[in-house]
Amino acid sequence: MVERRNSVDAGLRQRAARVVPGGLWGHLNAARLPDGYPQFFAAAEGCRVRDVDGNEYVDMMCSWGPIVLGHRHPAVEAAVRRQLDLGNCMNGPGAVLVELSELLVGMIAHADWAMLQKNGTDATTTCVTLARAGTGRRKVLVARGSYHGSAPWCTPSVVGVTAEDRAHLVPFDYNDIASLEAAADAADGDLAAILVAAFRHDLARDQELPDPAFARRARAICDAADAALIVDDVRAGFRIDLGGSWEPVGVRPDLASWSKAIANGYPLAAVTGNDRFREAAQKIFVTGSFWCEAAPMAAAIATLTELREQDGIAGMVAMGTRLRAGLDRLAARHATPIRQTGPVQMPMVLFDDDPDFAKGDLFCATALRHGAYLHPRHTMFLSTAHREADIDRVLAAADAGFAAVRGMRR
Amino acid sequence: MVERRNSVDAGLRQRAARVVPGGLWGHLNAARLPDGYPQFFAAAEGCRVRDVDGNEYVDMMCSWGPIVLGHRHPAVEAAVRRQLDLGNCMNGPGAVLVELSELLVGMIAHADWAMLQKNGTDATTTCVTLARAGTGRRKVLVARGSYHGSAPWCTPSVVGVTAEDRAHLVPFDYNDIASLEAAADAADGDLAAILVAAFRHDLARDQELPDPAFARRARAICDAADAALIVDDVRAGFRIDLGGSWEPVGVRPDLASWSKAIANGYPLAAVTGNDRFREAAQKIFVTGSFWCEAAPMAAAIATLTELREQDGIAGMVAMGTRLRAGLDRLAARHATPIRQTGPVQMPMVLFDDDPDFAKGDLFCATALRHGAYLHPRHTMFLSTAHREADIDRVLAAADAGFAAVRGMRR
Numbered sequence: 001m002v003e004r005r006n007s008v009d010a011g012l013r014q015r016a017a018r019v020v021p022g023g024l025w026g027h028l029n030a031a032r033l034p035d036g037y038p039q040f041f042a043a044a045e046g047c048r049v050r051d052v053d054g055n056e057y058v059d060m061m062c063s064w065g066p067i068v069l070g071h072r073h074p075a076v077e078a079a080v081r082r083q084l085d086l087g088n089c090m091n092g093p094g095a096v097l098v099e100l101s102e103l104l105v106g107m108i109a110h111a112d113w114a115m116l117q118k119n120g121t122d123a124t125t126t127c128v129t130l131a132r133a134g135t136g137r138r139k140v141l142v143a144r145g146s147y148h149g150s151a152p153w154c155t156p157s158v159v160g161v162t163a164e165d166r167a168h169l170v171p172f173d174y175n176d177i178a179s180l181e182a183a184a185d186a187a188d189g190d191l192a193a194i195l196v197a198a199f200r201h202d203l204a205r206d207q208e209l210p211d212p213a214f215a216r217r218a219r220a221i222c223d224a225a226d227a228a229l230i231v232d233d234v235r236a237g238f239r240i241d242l243g244g245s246w247e248p249v250g251v252r253p254d255l256a257s258w259s260k261a262i263a264n265g266y267p268l269a270a271v272t273g274n275d276r277f278r279e280a281a282q283k284i285f286v287t288g289s290f291w292c293e294a295a296p297m298a299a300a301i302a303t304l305t306e307l308r309e310q311d312g313i314a315g316m317v318a319m320g321t322r323l324r325a326g327l328d329r330l331a332a333r334h335a336t337p338i339r340q341t342g343p344v345q346m347p348m349v350l351f352d353d354d355p356d357f358a359k360g361d362l363f364c365a366t367a368l369r370h371g372a373y374l375h376p377r378h379t380m381f382l383s384t385a386h387r388e389a390d391i392d393r394v395l396a397a398a399d400a401g402f403a404a405v406r407g408m409r410r
Numbered sequence: 411m412v413e414r415r416n417s418v419d420a421g422l423r424q425r426a427a428r429v430v431p432g433g434l435w436g437h438l439n440a441a442r443l444p445d446g447y448p449q450f451f452a453a454a455e456g457c458r459v460r461d462v463d464g465n466e467y468v469d470m471m472c473s474w475g476p477i478v479l480g481h482r483h484p485a486v487e488a489a490v491r492r493q494l495d496l497g498n499c500m501n502g503p504g505a506v507l508v509e510l511s512e513l514l515v516g517m518i519a520h521a522d523w524a525m526l527q528k529n530g531t532d533a534t535t536t537c538v539t540l541a542r543a544g545t546g547r548r549k550v551l552v553a554r555g556s557y558h559g560s561a562p563w564c565t566p567s568v569v570g571v572t573a574e575d576r577a578h579l580v581p582f583d584y585n586d587i588a589s590l591e592a593a594a595d596a597a598d599g600d601l602a603a604i605l606v607a608a609f610r611h612d613l614a615r616d617q618e619l620p621d622p623a624f625a626r627r628a629r630a631i632c633d634a635a636d637a638a639l640i641v642d643d644v645r646a647g648f649r650i651d652l653g654g655s656w657e658p659v660g661v662r663p664d665l666a667s668w669s670k671a672i673a674n675g676y677p678l679a680a681v682t683g684n685d686r687f688r689e690a691a692q693k694i695f696v697t698g699s700f701w702c703e704a705a706p707m708a709a710a711i712a713t714l715t716e717l718r719e720q721d722g723i724a725g726m727v728a729m730g731t732r733l734r735a736g737l738d739r740l741a742a743r744h745a746t747p748i749r750q751t752g753p754v755q756m757p758m759v760l761f762d763d764d765p766d767f768a769k770g771d772l773f774c775a776t777a778l779r780h781g782a783y784l785h786p787r788h789t790m791f792l793s794t795a796h797r798e799a800d801i802d803r804v805l806a807a808a809d810a811g812f813a814a815v816r817g818m819r820r
Contacts, residue, residue, distance in 0.1 A: 016508050021692045025697055028702050040503060045497075063699075066499050071497055084482075087454035092438050093451070097426070119529065129562060151561065162577065259699055266700075281431035
């Protein structure tokens, strides 16, 4: 076992417990992770993150998605600093708003226009509002278990949420055509939209790519009802296909939500849409104090340009393939069956016969001590900064993790 | 009349019209302003902004609130760059999260804890969710015409919004005790919260400071019903009183929402609360991909420290007083009655006998050509970067504006 310090982290957690409810809100709360995970980070560079005690890890979470070129990518950092040297939050946007919007419209297959926000939740909420504005109808079909943000209408917890916040949502099961058709029937002339994740990436279950027949049926239902097909590309966007994550499936949405990887960690979200919804987009009122800040737009231009020019997705696929093959080899060697699902560049690793995630937790806690920051139940993320040596270091840490799991007394 | 160029702005608008619905979303859309206002900005420094054609203005909007120390304040910029040189968006927050939360709890009178977000709308929405989670009740009393954000439950436009989004809101009139009591009665055992702006700053009408008797009644109603008093300090926060905008009134909320000025233009929002709502705050699930980014927190620490150390609010009050007195003198000299309302550091200037805002529009459009960026219908904002010479330049521009209004043929 590798020696790890955590005294600075422990001290900060004690202080945080007094002034932040539960020590931290939301998905980055380390209490949701196995014991031993640090809560506070000091620095990051490329695919490495360093916690406040100086422990360094190969980062397989990439800040839960945003870091797609590696932390502190030189081209992005330079673009941000150039913009900050001029101005960031002004009485209107900079020219970068136009440049970025043109870039998105040119790159994303279905997009005739773009709007920019801050949170993924801003983008998904705006898509739903747009669908209702454009159709004059109310019902939105949403897959059970899909995460679309943390506003009252979509947050996974219903604490503090009223029944009315979700009054017009109709559930279906991802990739299940019959359930989708039943939900559309239930919407009964009031169908505004089908909202569907780019692929199935629910917490703590096997990921699923979209079944092309399912995707085509969703498109056909929306066309028949004159409703909006919304693909939520917040998590997957810019890691599957720069033209949109359903391009490989051959189905184009009317509206899509983006965030996470769009600006390599700078706060930005986007809605893209086709001309059917342009007028609706002019009529709704959505805004935010920082939605026009220029630096994240400059970061996004640099990020998307870099991804395109270096064929970043191919690089992530190559490294993700290396990781998946390596983990499969290790699992076989340790006679410990695992399931790896979804796109290789967005790994999910779950252990067979692990109902309480005890195996996954031990695997990850052990790998952490050996220098790899993994997640036992959530989509992980590759960046273009991950190289063969980094993947191999993760595999070495995983080897220790598998050995620990094999040694579990149950 | 001063010569102004606008060809670069016009070119960008043409391009934007193709790829952004309506050219721009939300409150920064220059189409909402008199003819002649630029849409796109190139740079900003102190209290000056420069548009993409090189025209420079004394900035009396401060990006609609966020810029409280002046654009590109050295201490804030240095703090941001120091943090960016280490890391920004990581797998957890930096130590700055704890430092900022401690600073907020130490500074804001009612606060036992803080949570951080990105948009003012995130903060107001979280306050409402918290009130419902903490009380187990649903009704929220909201003043007619108050702006609390752009989510479906609160956006001023109802396009794309369903009736259910606002099912549990009960309206009252700001500063009207009888209407507040009637609304509380209507909530009838289901009262979760009273949500009230720090002062009345509705679009296109005279601003009103909170009547202390009204504020005390709101507090008493919440106490009697065990409901939450929420003060929305997104717009006014850190410009009235660093302890909270109702400190001068002598009434403390249970929950408050903050954003705008908190980090001098970097994207950050906050909810502060007392210990009554700490447990609720641990139970709800709210989060965002960028809510833990470290650079805006570093910016906030620098901003609030600077405001406190230089007694920034007193400085803004002094300059706001100079502006108000000067405008009153000019209005009298031009025999053109105006109304100046609300805090001097957050000016609102409306013309008497101006139902269609034709006077205000001409006044502002003329002042713009003379180098002052004013708003005809919205709260304006001072920063600590505004000095006597800047105010005097605004007054010179206003003199031209008054002359134009006096010369109107109606």
